[in-house]
Amino acid sequence: MDIIEAIITRRSMRRFSEKPVAETLVQSLLEAVRMSPSWANMQCWRFIVVRDPATKEKFSELSYVESFFAPKGYKANPSKKGLAEAPVVIVACADPSQSGVLWNQHYYMTDIGIAAQSLMLAAHGLGLGTVFVGVFDEEKLRPLLNIPAHIRIVGLFPVGYPRDEKKEGPPRKSLDEIVFHEKWG
Numbered sequence: 001m002d003i004i005e006a007i008i009t010r011r012s013m014r015r016f017s018e019k020p021v022a023e024t025l026v027q028s029l030l031e032a033v034r035m036s037p038s039w040a041n042m043q044c045w046r047f048i049v050v051r052d053p054a055t056k057e058k059f060s061e062l063s064y065v066e067s068f069f070a071p072k073g074y075k076a077n078p079s080k081k082g083l084a085e086a087p088v089v090i091v092a093c094a095d096p097s098q099s100g101v102l103w104n105q106h107y108y109m110t111d112i113g114i115a116a117q118s119l120m121l122a123a124h125g126l127g128l129g130t131v132f133v134g135v136f137d138e139e140k141l142r143p144l145l146n147i148p149a150h151i152r153i154v155g156l157f158p159v160g161y162p163r164d165e166k167k168e169g170p171p172r173k174s175l176d177e178i179v180f181h182e183k184w185g
Ligand SMILES: Cc1cc2nc3c(=O)[nH]c(=O)nc-3n(C[C@H](O)[C@H](O)[C@H](O)COP(=O)(O)O)c2cc1C
Pocket: 010, 011, 012, 013, 014, 077, 078, 079, 131, 132, 133, 134, 135, 136, 169, 170
């Protein structure tokens, strides 16, 4: 699979079979993540690999948003079941002090975003499925994983063999809507 095909055919996978994921494959995912670009190469990311069923169950329970922050019409996290059933969940954390802030842009989010795409594409290339889960109760998750207060938890990535094959993702905006030439608008 070439790189463009990999980018285009990757889909968020939210349900997983019981087939275990070999440790060597998890290591390959982590290697891909490790090689991602980051602000001043400071690599502000830290990852926690979770296989414990009770902890994954807690991830599922905590994958909600309080109503105030919930996007309009938001009910349950579509990845709620997948967080518990995936054989592995990779928790992506960031130390903001190890990344840049310039003109109110907080680059630790960018760093993790890029690492996340590495992880998702690597999983796709290895025949695994995953999804970026960004909606969860960070304050309740932090003590569960002994994460210090200054570290942000940015994403949860359930990893496993997809239960169903999914070819089509949600529609994308057309290039006309998102690309300008020479000037805005
Ligand atoms: C920052 C971020 C947070 C996300 N949070 C969630 C989430 O909490 N639950 C979920 O099921 N999907 C989540 N997604 C996945 C998106 O819904 C998904 O990428 C989008 O609908 C496009 O579908 P595709 O990935 O299959 O192309 C998130 C994606 C991103 C980039």
